[in-house]
Amino acid sequence: MSHHSVFIIDDDAAVRDSLLVLLRGEGIRARGFCSGVDFFANLPGDATACVITDMRMPDMDGAEVVKRLMERRGGAWPIIVITGHADVPMVVQMMKAGIVDFIEKPFDPPMLIETVRGCLARLTDLDQVQSARAGAQLRLDRLTPRERQVFDALIQGASNKDIAITLDISPRTVEVFRAKVMTKMEADSLSALVRMGLMLG
Known part of the structure; x- marks a missing residue:
């Protein structure tokens, strides 16, 4: 039923x-x-x-x-x-x-x-x-301000190098933040992360 x-x-x-x-x-x-x-x-x-x-x-x-x-x-x-x-x-x-x-x-x-x-x-x-x-929004709200910046840049299609220049941090640091974002957002791939970003508008 x-x-x-x-x-x-x-x-x-x-x-x-x-x-x-x-x-x-x-x-x-x-x-x-x-x-x-x-x-x-x-x-x-x-x-x-x-x-x-x-x-x-x-x-x-x-x-x-x-x-x-x-x-x-x-x-x-x-x-x-x-x-x-x-x-x-x-x-x-x-x-x-x-x-x-x-x-x-x-x-x-x-x-x-x-x-x-x-x-x-x-x-x-x-x-x-x-x-x-709703689940994706809850996970997004748990990101730190810096992680949120990396998330926003990733779903806009920015490369690690571009993100590093924009945020004035090293590419290695971007990789660390990117890994944290993927873990916190429970995304097993970049495409999954982008889909979440699109879903959240």
Whole structure:
């Protein structure tokens, strides 16, 4: 079972309930909301989740749901839009707004499950990236000021000789600091260190 939840927003109780039964039958945690207003009034606190929203709903339509979700959660909450009234301009507009997929009613259950699983897999990848970034940041914070200077220079592609000139130290001293940086950052190669630097921005 995925540890991520799927939130369904649809004013049609029959459609909402059928989606809940379908997803739960696949071992996916799912919760339903009768409208966008209901959803945002009871906005779950999950750091990451998948949202399935109907397009045409009273009070707040799917486009407004997508807009508000992107503002609050960004890509951490992938969105699937389902509708019985799809047209090309609408699809393009919604894809540009950040939705992951667009499914027309009546939807094919296996296709919907496959789409949801794709979203959940993406969230798992995102969790792993965030965890790796947090770990790398902790290690980076443990570097001394001088080690941090060497780290910054290394991920910019500077050679030992260039670093020595810039920091006004000997190339041998640079090698010592470089070894300390590699050990503290738990990097087994320069490329691994550079990847950490890119990941940390």
